[in-house]
Amino acid sequence: MPGPVPRLAAQAVLTPPSAASLFLVVVAGESREDALTVRDVVADLESLLKAVGFRELSGSLSCVVGIGSEFWDRVSPATKPALLHRFLPLSGPVHSAPSTPGDVLFHIKAARADLCFELGRLLVAALGPAATVVDEVSGFRYFDARDLLGFVDGTENPTDADAEEAALIGDEDPDFRGGSYVIVQKYLHDMSAWTSLSVTEQERVIGRTKLENVELDEDAQPSNSHVTLNTIVDDDGVEHDILRDNMPFGSLAAGEFGTYFIGYARNPGITELMLRRMFLGEPPGNYDRILDFSTAVTGTLFFVPSREVLESLADQSENAEAPSDVTGETEQPNTYDLSLNIGGLKGVSQ
Structure with missing residues (x-):
């Protein structure tokens, strides 16, 4: 497999977890002018990022932009990332993962919520009537990086060179080297049902101890945790990771408690296989028991271009642009046989 990708080529995918975040998913209007406006705002993201971030240099403000498959066809039809496609909905024996609309994702992070809000405000103002925000979630750090279920989230995230290897595209798609694929899902928790479980039973659902955050012993690890x-793990026994940046969110007035899942990967098939195992089961029917308490209400896949590719979108030739009524692919690619030197993928049986 190709080596790590230089960070300078990538957007801020590899920045460490933050204290605050804002997730904005927008859908562009149907006209050609709408698409061009959204494209230009996306391509010029760096100027808005500097306008806010320079006012508080210690705020560690960053923003990652992802572009959905159908919108990519509208603004850059001449060439396309090899594995970019719409999110594939899943319908399991008990639980389902929906596919929901999304042309552009803005994943904003900072040490303070006001910085996230200000950048989001400027982005929405710049988009104007050309786009509609279809999902907005403000995330926050919850004590020692725990989710609202009370467990530490993201413990197994790769770091340093391993994070680059897991999240950033290399020579397998050279035109898009330094990019990434990101899948987002919003999960809502049934806290009454969850808190009715004993701590021991909660630990069996997650597969880790609640207080110490230690993975359960192999002989005690449920097959549906x-x-x-x-x-x-692939056929050669190599484990394949994604880079998660999940955040808790909630509304006391609405009685809403949730986790915003966001997973970056150089190969979206890794994340999709995880989701298939969660919702369909491994073996079939042996689904992830966390879904009895957490319901997925959104699901979208985006491509995160390198900085160079992102900025070049505004330079696309007028003659290269697709008509505004492009509706996307007529077929879905097979994301489980990707020939990216990862071998046959399979799950660990425990």
Whole structure:
């Protein structure tokens, strides 16, 4: 497999977890002018980022932009990332993962919520009537990086060179080297049902101890735990990771408690296989028990271009642009046989 990708080529995918975040998913209007406006705002993101970030240099403000498959066809039809496609909905024996609309994702992070809000405000103002915000989630750090279920989230995230290897595209798609694929899902928790479980039973659902954050011993690890079904190993015994940047969110007035899942990967098939195992089961029917308490209400896949590719979108030739009524692919690619030197993927049985 190709080596790590230089960070300078990538957007801020590899920045460490933050204290605050804002996730904005927008859909562009149907006209050609709408598409061009959104494209130009996306391509000029760096100027808005500097306008806010320079006012508080210690705020660690960053923003990652992802572009959905159908919108990519509208603004850059001449060439396309090899594995970019719409999010594939999943319908399991008990639980389902929906596919929901999204042309552009803005993943904003900072040490303070006001910085996230200000950048989001400027982005929405710049988009104007050319785009509609279809999902907005403000995330926050919850004590020692725990989700609202009370467990530490993201413990197994790769770091340093391993994070680059997991999240950033290399020579397998040279025109888009330094990019990434990101899948987002919003999960809502049934806290009454969850808190009715004993701590021991909660630990069996997650696959880790609640207080110490230690993975359960192999002989005590249920086959339907979250840990088991999210562990992906190829035929050569190599484990394949994604880079998560999940954040808790909630509304006391609405009685809403949730986790915003966001997973970056150089190969979206890794994330998709995790989701298949969660919702369909491994073996079939042995689904992730966390889904009895957490319901997925959104699901979208985006491509995160390198900085160079992102900025070049505004330079696209007028003659190269597709008509405004482009509706996307007529077929979905096979994201499980990707010939990216990762071998046959399978799950760990425990």
